[in-house]
Amino acid sequence: MTSTDAPDQTGSTGHAHPTPKQYVNIAIVLAILTALEVSTYFLDFGVIAIPLLVVLMVVKFLYVAGWFMHLKFDSPIYSRLMYTGLAFALVLYAIMAIVTLFDHAPMI
């Protein structure tokens, strides 16, 4: 039997995936969070605008990854793979930011 003919293996831990109703509820939450994000453009949130946007972005990220990508229910190895890539991306940004900072630093 070839790989193409083989029945699919879930590779999961024998969990039950969410129901369509739960998926719709998550989508409604994501829509509300997006509306809140966009409202920061139209309304003056003052100094909390940018921290609020970052928090909303992280919450939306976690909802999509956890529920729609099933990381909440699947093997933790998948989560580790994704968060390792994400951590490397943040380290890369930090290195570039530091290098740029020194590039623009006044010479003594």
Next chain:
Amino acid sequence: MATDVATTSLNLDHRKLAMWTFLGSEFLLFGALVASYLLYLDTTAGGPGVEIYDIPFTSISSFVLLMSSLTMVLAHHAHTKGDMRRMRLWILATVGQGAVFLGGQVFEFNVFVREGLTLGTSPFSSAFYVTTGFHGLHVFVGILLLSSLYVLSLTGKVKPSQHVKTEIIGLYWHFVDIVWVIIFTVVYLIPEIAALD
């Protein structure tokens, strides 16, 4: 044996593991692109800057892409239940939403070019087009994958038991969505709000 072919020594589906490894590495690509964009944010060389963005328009296309993740996960759910007709319907809905998003991006790029923001205008414009353009390319590849899945399921090449195929393409699609969640906030909203202050 099917199990030997499909699983790794970790007892995980090797195709799914490969997709997750690929997606992990994709974070590095987009991390580098977004980092470059942030570092070149102020280098407009006298050309247009972040004030050129049309946030209401981008918000609508962001919402469409976000909702395409719902139709994608519903397609996967229908496939796990063996309901191929419904699975194809949700796949078509996902393709449609992806096409709307991509059309919106093409329209946005056209408007920006007419207003003087071309790829070579400034380091800022280059970083903007490369970051959002690469994301658009990923959406385009996702649409191709979903369309192939649709055709293959119609011709019976993708069977009701092979729902991991839909799941793997779904993972790619959700990744494209999750990257846009970051781009929409970091590339569009935060710089625009910071510029308004």
